Amino acid sequence: GAGVSQSPRYKVAKRGQDVALRCDPISGHVSLFWYQQALGQGPEFLTYFQNEAQLDKSGLPSDRFFAERPEGSVSTLKIQRTQQEDSAVYLCASSLAQRGPYEQYFGPGTRLTVT
Amino acid sequence: DAKTTQPPSMDCAEGRAANLPCNHSTISGNEYVYWYRQIHSQGPQYIIHGLKNNETNEMASLIITEDRKSSTLILPHATLRDTAVYYCIVRPLNYGGSQGNLIFGKGTKLSVKP
Numbered sequence: 001g002a003g004v005s006q007s008p009r010y011k012v013a014k015r016g017q018d019v020a021l022r023c024d025p026i027s028g029h030v031s032l033f034w035y036q037q038a039l040g041q042g043p044e045f046l047t048y049f050q051n052e053a054q055l056d057k058s059g060l061p062s063d064r065f066f067a068e069r070p071e072g073s074v075s076t077l078k079i080q081r082t083q084q085e086d087s088a089v090y091l092c093a094s095s096l097a098q099r100g101p102y103e104q105y106f107g108p109g110t111r112l113t114v115t
Numbered sequence: 116d117a118k119t120t121q122p123p124s125m126d127c128a129e130g131r132a133a134n135l136p137c138n139h140s141t142i143s144g145n146e147y148v149y150w151y152r153q154i155h156s157q158g159p160q161y162i163i164h165g166l167k168n169n170e171t172n173e174m175a176s177l178i179i180t181e182d183r184k185s186s187t188l189i190l191p192h193a194t195l196r197d198t199a200v201y202y203c204i205v206r207p208l209n210y211g212g213s214q215g216n217l218i219f220g221k222g223t224k225l226s227v228k229p
Contacts, residue, residue: 004158031215033215033216033217035216035217041221042200042202042219042220042221042222043159043217043219044219045216045217045218048215048216056216059216091158091159093158093159093217095215101147101164101206103149103161103164104159104161104217105161106158106159106160107158108156108157108158109157109158
């Protein structure tokens, strides 16, 4: 079946521009996670949704970062006034449920380059 | 911070078994050991997980020591396509909110050579 998809796969933004990154999770998956991966590092947690509720946004690096999942399926990560340090791969993952040892399925990521 | 320690890199000959170690000496009784891998330019891929018993699936085997302070991921017949960064992660079984997220370290870069 279809996996997690993300768009765009690559995004180049000038410093100060706003960007929006989209994630389409696996159908029926309750949990959705966003991660940020800097070059040469492991992914780092940004935020978590259970259906449409954003239950944890402790990993968002600044108030320029905003995520939503209004209907409990597709999610958008928005970055306002992008800075060079925002350059990274942004990964989305979904999981069948919140509780239990359910694995997370990752999308291919969006590589954001801020010039 | 990641609760696991892994060697930064390992080499393996094609067709041989790849044994990737992981130390998790502070693991709690309700925490599982998960393994993911990340092939270049792709998102992480789930491999296997276990609590205290050894586990095997079509991709790999997971051997967890009796005291649960370390584990080994075994790829029985490594191929060139297994070249990737392998992450060992501990994660509680019953979680809510942020405890559900994965905490990645730097992983082990496995290079399978012909």
